[in-house]
Amino acid sequence: MLKGIPAILSPELLKRLCEMGHSDRVLIADGNFPSHSVGANAHVIRMDGHGVCEILDGILQLFPLDTYTESPVKIMEKVPGDQVATPIWDEFKTIVTKYDSREKAIGSIERFAFYEEAKTCYLIIATSEKALYGNIMLQKGVV
Template sequence: MLKGIPSILSPELLKVLCEMGHSDRLVISDGNFPAESMGKDSIVIRLDGHGVPEVLEAVLKVFPLDEYIDEPVSLMEVVPGDPVETPIWDTYEKIVLKYDKRGKEAIGHIERFSFYDQAKTAYTIIATGERALYANIMLQKGVVQPEEQ
């Protein structure tokens, strides 16, 4: 056990987050996301008993977002005509604001199949049991500033 590290971050996940470098991406996926087939060239970590918001909160406590791009956080766009509401996105905005001063401005949206294409190149995919639709989120890693060490 470690002090100050959220318990949801397993030793395996902490190792992977530490291995990641600047500009590497990770996906925190909902329960419907095809994590195993998208992650054939990635490290897939299963956290099926958890939801995306709690995983996002824990990850952002230790994971710097890329400050060199405008939108280091990406959400999968709702397919046009799909009658789905995405209230979980409001939760994400609140969590991101806690850890990045840009808040909502750090979040962009990617068309569904473009999101899949980018997910296939992610360093890691964290598969959750999240039941909300369009709850997938992709983060691009930044650098740890000297004053943060």
């Protein structure tokens, strides 16, 4: 056991987060995201039974966001015409704002472009999150 480390962060996850360098990205994916096929070249860690928000909050307690880019946090845009509610985005904003005060810290990417960006992530965390469009990508900054 270590002091000051959020309990939700497993030793494997801590190892992978520590391996990441400046500008590397981690995707915390909802339960519908094709984590293993999109993440064929990434490290994929399964965190079944957990939601994206609790993992996001745990990671941001230790993980510096990139200050060299305007929006180091990205979410997937809704498909045009999709009327599904996305209350999880408000939760994302609340959590990110605790750790980064920039107004534009969170940006968005068109769905298929998001999948392409996800293919270049160093790490993908597969969760059991049920919220639709509940995917969030973080770009690591400098400690």
